[in-house]
Amino acid sequence: MANPFHYGTPVAGAQFAGRQQELRALTARMTDGINVVVVSPRRYGKTSLLTKAAAELERAGAAVVQVNVLRCRDLPTFAAQLLTHAYRAKRGGWHRLKHGVPDFLRRFRVVPGVGFDAAGNPRFTFAPTLTAADADSVLADVYALLSELTDKSPAVLVLDEFQAITDLGSHLPGLFKALADEHPRVSLVVAGSKKHLMERLVITADAPLYGTAEHLALDVLPADVMAAFLVRRARAGGKDMQRTVADRLVELAGPVPNDIQHLAYEVFDAAGAVVLDRHVAEGLRLAVEHEAGLHADRFEALAPGQRRVLAQLALTPTEQPLAAAFVRDVRLANSSSVRKALDALLDEELVSLRDGRYRVADPFLAAWLRQGA
Ligand SMILES: Nc1ncnc2c1ncn2[C@@H]1O[C@H](COP(=O)(O)OP(=O)(O)OP(=O)(O)O)[C@@H](O)[C@H]1O
Numbered sequence: 001m002a003n004p005f006h007y008g009t010p011v012a013g014a015q016f017a018g019r020q021q022e023l024r025a026l027t028a029r030m031t032d033g034i035n036v037v038v039v040s041p042r043r044y045g046k047t048s049l050l051t052k053a054a055a056e057l058e059r060a061g062a063a064v065v066q067v068n069v070l071r072c073r074d075l076p077t078f079a080a081q082l083l084t085h086a087y088r089a090k091r092g093g094w095h096r097l098k099h100g101v102p103d104f105l106r107r108f109r110v111v112p113g114v115g116f117d118a119a120g121n122p123r124f125t126f127a128p129t130l131t132a133a134d135a136d137s138v139l140a141d142v143y144a145l146l147s148e149l150t151d152k153s154p155a156v157l158v159l160d161e162f163q164a165i166t167d168l169g170s171h172l173p174g175l176f177k178a179l180a181d182e183h184p185r186v187s188l189v190v191a192g193s194k195k196h197l198m199e200r201l202v203i204t205a206d207a208p209l210y211g212t213a214e215h216l217a218l219d220v221l222p223a224d225v226m227a228a229f230l231v232r233r234a235r236a237g238g239k240d241m242q243r244t245v246a247d248r249l250v251e252l253a254g255p256v257p258n259d260i261q262h263l264a265y266e267v268f269d270a271a272g273a274v275v276l277d278r279h280v281a282e283g284l285r286l287a288v289e290h291e292a293g294l295h296a297d298r299f300e301a302l303a304p305g306q307r308r309v310l311a312q313l314a315l316t317p318t319e320q321p322l323a324a325a326f327v328r329d330v331r332l333a334n335s336s337s338v339r340k341a342l343d344a345l346l347d348e349e350l351v352s353l354r355d356g357r358y359r360v361a362d363p364f365l366a367a368w369l370r371q372g373a
């Protein structure tokens, strides 16, 4: 039987746990044309949540356009992606029309190239030489199209990995602000993981999109929700997992949902018909082993002082990394050297501050570091 756990890429259906409140908050705002910014560290489940909310809205008849900004290598590609996804929006109905493509393209001032994928769906493209002004007019026309659709139903533009938008053009945050103001009935949903970048774009008082979007900070799922999910999924996969074993698994790998599902995957694989505590230990060993090369690469890329701080935090998460004892343990000159190393590690999301303690963010990297100690 297939492993019932999944990690690394967005989850849907039975692999998606909890999040009822967040889902309700998000779909209500999407329906009401309210702009939202979703921020969380990597692998908390932003894309899964956005995709589920988008699917719910589409089922209810809304027009949803969802694009991952980080996947677009330049502004012409981004413009082309917006067009392609706008065409596919169920509500628009163009894909059902005989002359859907020309009908659709009549609304745009700049004409794209048209290709077709294996399933016969059109894919729009622009030459890399497309000017920024032309790309901007595509963005404006997509926004206007969504705005027009709000006469009949809600319309939503979802931009995932929005922190990458300035790489495509430093003027884009300002342009989106202007478009959001011009078309208030469209719900613009932006999501991202690099907290400081997202703050600079949307949240702080001098951010270009300040005041346009409601802030939805996505936290991890509660431990009991994840543990109940593990028991349920293990059973669906044909193996029995006691709740105490699930609790132990969540405690070891948590709280990041991706890490919990990753460990659960290995544990499920290691177990027979019944998942026991010793399989949790074995699963952790396997998870560390399978990615040992990656851990070594990440560790090697760090400055020596940062390595010592990380290794020490793997052994003992601490509330006071600037205290004399910690400075001595990591053999740095003084607390400001520790501060500098720590800031770099926090910035790289290798260290996180949780429950008042600094710790290694990735439980598998932490276990790998402890093995070497
Ligand atoms: N609601 C959920 N229920 C169960 N597992 C989840 C849930 N949300 C996320 N996960 C776990 O986290 C993993 C990553 O999810 P997702 O890609 O949605 O996160 P993300 O925040 O978009 O990550 P990134 O910042 O890397 O884009 C999934 O593969 C899954 O293992």
Ligand SMILES: [Mg+2]
Residues within 6 Å of the ligand: 046, 047, 048, 160
């Ligand atoms: Mg994502």
